[in-house]
Amino acid sequence: MSAAGSAAAPILALEGVRKAYNVGTPVEVEVLHGIDLTLAKGEFAALIGPSGSGKSTLLNSIGLLERPTSGRILIAGRDIAALDEAELTALRGRTIGFVFQFHHLLPAFTALENVMMPMVIDRGRPASAMQERAASLLEQVGLAAALHKKPAQLSGGMQQRVAIARSLAMSPPLVLADEPTGNLDTRSADEVFALMQRFNAEQGIAFLIVTHDPRLAERCPRRITLVDGRVVDSLA
Numbered sequence: 001m002s003a004a005g006s007a008a009a010p011i012l013a014l015e016g017v018r019k020a021y022n023v024g025t026p027v028e029v030e031v032l033h034g035i036d037l038t039l040a041k042g043e044f045a046a047l048i049g050p051s052g053s054g055k056s057t058l059l060n061s062i063g064l065l066e067r068p069t070s071g072r073i074l075i076a077g078r079d080i081a082a083l084d085e086a087e088l089t090a091l092r093g094r095t096i097g098f099v100f101q102f103h104h105l106l107p108a109f110t111a112l113e114n115v116m117m118p119m120v121i122d123r124g125r126p127a128s129a130m131q132e133r134a135a136s137l138l139e140q141v142g143l144a145a146a147l148h149k150k151p152a153q154l155s156g157g158m159q160q161r162v163a164i165a166r167s168l169a170m171s172p173p174l175v176l177a178d179e180p181t182g183n184l185d186t187r188s189a190d191e192v193f194a195l196m197q198r199f200n201a202e203q204g205i206a207f208l209i210v211t212h213d214p215r216l217a218e219r220c221p222r223r224i225t226l227v228d229g230r231v232v233d234s235l236a
């Protein structure tokens with residue numbers, strides 16, 4: 001980590017982030033209009049707002065899946081604009097975990113193999129260590145009995161718990177979750193949410209969770225509200 005990635009830096013800082021699509025064409029549209037936002041290490045925040053307000057665009061920009069059109073994004077104190085492709089890939093892999101509404105598990109692979117996948121891509125540890133860590137994470141999400149099951153053999157809630165285990169494989173300090181419970185019944189949603197709360201409380205992992213569920217948003221110590229591409233409210 002560079003000197004800029006100091007211990008005191010917030011895990012996430014956005015300064016005037018704008019994002020436009022189809023730039024330079026007749027259908028150019030600016031979706032994020034200058035977002036300023038800071039997330040401290042170990043924070044647990046909901047990102048809420050109407051459909052189309054830019055929540056996914058914001059999350060994908062933070063998650064380095066999209067480049068902002070202008071403005072600065074600092075992850076753990078590091079300005080991502082200063083990073084080359086290889087550094088971005090490393091930062092994406094090791095610093096940020098992702099959970100999506102649809103689990104995006106690989107159907108041909110077992111739960112264990114799916115959770116190992118980020119470590120396989122990183123190539124930083126021997127196979128036995130990857131297996132051990134993946135099994136331990138699956139135990140922590142209550143799926144010790146499902147290590148060798150494929151996604152299709154699991155319920156929606158279980159699939160999403162595998163996705164959470166996978167997001168934590170590289171021990172990221174920040175997890176971004178885009179409507180992680182949007183596809184689940186109330187009880188499974190509560191279980192998945194409680195797991196994220198537990199990893200936050202026990203391991204200090206920061207979470208930024210897009211949710212449409214007011215019950216879950218209320219349980220977050222902080223709610224950030226996005227309307228038409230602007231943060232209108234960021235209550236702690």
Ligand code: ADP
Nearest residue numbers: 021022029031050051052053054055056057058
């Ligand atoms: P939310 O997640 O809050 O529902 P999104 O970030 O998905 O909102 O979308 C915000 C706006 O940006 C919407 O009007 C959407 O149509 C538009 N948008 C999203 N992705 C693209 C894209 N790739 N090209 C053009 N417009 C897009």
Ligand code: MG
Nearest residue numbers: 055056057178
């Ligand atoms: Mg969305």
